[in-house]
Amino acid sequence: NGKILRVNDDGSVPSDNPFVASDTARREVWSYGHRNPQGLAFQARTGLLFDSEHGPSGGDEVNQIEKGKNYGWPRIHHRDTLTGMVAPLLEYTPSVGPAEAIFYEGDAFPALKGNLLVAALRGESIIRIQMNGNKIVAQERLLQKQYGRIRALAVGPDGYIYFSTSQQDPPEGTPRPGYDMILRLRPVPAGTSALTLGPLTADSRPMGETVALNNAPENIYQQLCASCHGEKLQGTDRAKGLYDHTYGATRSDIVRIIRQGIPDQGMPAWDGAIKPADMDRLADFILAKTSTKPPSIR
Structure with missing residues (x-):
C-alpha cells in the first residue's frame, strides 16, 4: 500500500515520526494504507493535514491525514469501514479524478478564504470545500465543464488563483490536442461575481450521507x-x-x-x-x- 512520508528539508527523519523506533517500518513513514495520493494541503488555522486521493474506480477521497494512521487500502475503499482503519472524510463515486489540493489563504477572493480547493481531472472543475476545522460545511463546483481537466492549482503573491489543464492524458474520451493552458483567476469589478459557481452535485458527499445508485x-x-x-x-x-x-x-x-x-x-x-x-x-x-x-x- 502507499505511504505519505515526512522528512526534514535536508532529508533527515524527524525524531517524532510515528515509526522512528520501529524495526519493521521505514522511519520516514507518516501514514499508510493509501492508494494514490495526489494532493497534500495544510490548513493554516489549525495545522491539520489533508490529502486528495484516487480510488480504484470511483471511491476517490479527501482524507484528514493523522500521524501513524492506516487509511485502509487495499482492505477498505469507497465507503467501507474496518476497525483500526480510517475511512475518508469525503468519498466521490463516480470518479472525479482529484488532483492537487490547496487551502486558499489569499486576499483577492475573500469568499474563498480558508476553503480547501481540489483540482478535478475527470470532474473537470475545481471543487470548493468549505470547512470548520475538520468538519465539512458545504461544497460547490467552480468552473465546471468550462476548461476541461484541471490538474494543478497555485496561489500567487497577488492572491490570484492559477491553474493548469491536462487534456492530453485522459483515461476516457478523446484527447484535445493544443488545448492545455495555464490560466489565472482574478477578481472582476465590484458588484459582479468573481467566480462562476456551479451547484453542488450529488456525486460528492460527506461520509454518512447516502445517494441512490443506478443499480442496473x-x-x-x-x-x-x-x-x-x-x-x-x-x-x-x-x-x-x-x-x-x-x-x-x-x-x-x-x-x-x-x-x-x-x-x-x-x-x-x-x-x-x-x-x-x-x-x-x-x-x-x-x-x-x-x-x-x-x-x-x-
Whole structure:
C-alpha cells in the first residue's frame, strides 16, 4: 500500500515520526494504507493535514491525514469501514479524478478564504470545500465543464488563483490536442461575481450521507469495472477481458471475485460497496454478455 512520508528539508527523519523506533517500518513513514495520493494541503488555522486521493474506480477521497494512521487500502475503499482503519472524510463515486489540493489563504477572493480547493481531472472543475476545522460545511463546483481537466492549482503573491489543464492524458474520451493552458483567476469589478459557481452535485458527499445508485447491472459494470476490463468486456492493458472466464465461469465464482477482489493484482474487493443482490445481477450480466463471441475491437 502507499505511504505519505515526512522528512526534514535536508532529508533527515524527524525524531517524532510515528515509526522512528520501529524495526519493521521505514522511519520516514507518516501514514499508510493509501492508494494514490495526489494532493497534500495544510490548513493554516489549525495545522491539520489533508490529502486528495484516487480510488480504484470511483471511491476517490479527501482524507484528514493523522500521524501513524492506516487509511485502509487495499482492505477498505469507497465507503467501507474496518476497525483500526480510517475511512475518508469525503468519498466521490463516480470518479472525479482529484488532483492537487490547496487551502486558499489569499486576499483577492475573500469568499474563498480558508476553503480547501481540489483540482478535478475527470470532474473537470475545481471543487470548493468549505470547512470548520475538520468538519465539512458545504461544497460547490467552480468552473465546471468550462476548461476541461484541471490538474494543478497555485496561489500567487497577488492572491490570484492559477491553474493548469491536462487534456492530453485522459483515461476516457478523446484527447484535445493544443488545448492545455495555464490560466489565472482574478477578481472582476465590484458588484459582479468573481467566480462562476456551479451547484453542488450529488456525486460528492460527506461520509454518512447516502445517494441512490443506478443499480442496473450494465450501469454498475460501466461505473466500477469498465475502466479495467473494457467497456465491452474485452480487456485493457490494466486487466484481462472476461470472455475467457479467467475470473470464473459460474455466478458463484464471479460473485466471490467481486466480493473478495484480487488485491495482489490490483482488483479491489467490492463487498460493502455493492449490495449482494446487485452482485448477483452483475454476475448474471457478465455471464450473459460472455456467452457470445467477443466483440471485434479495433
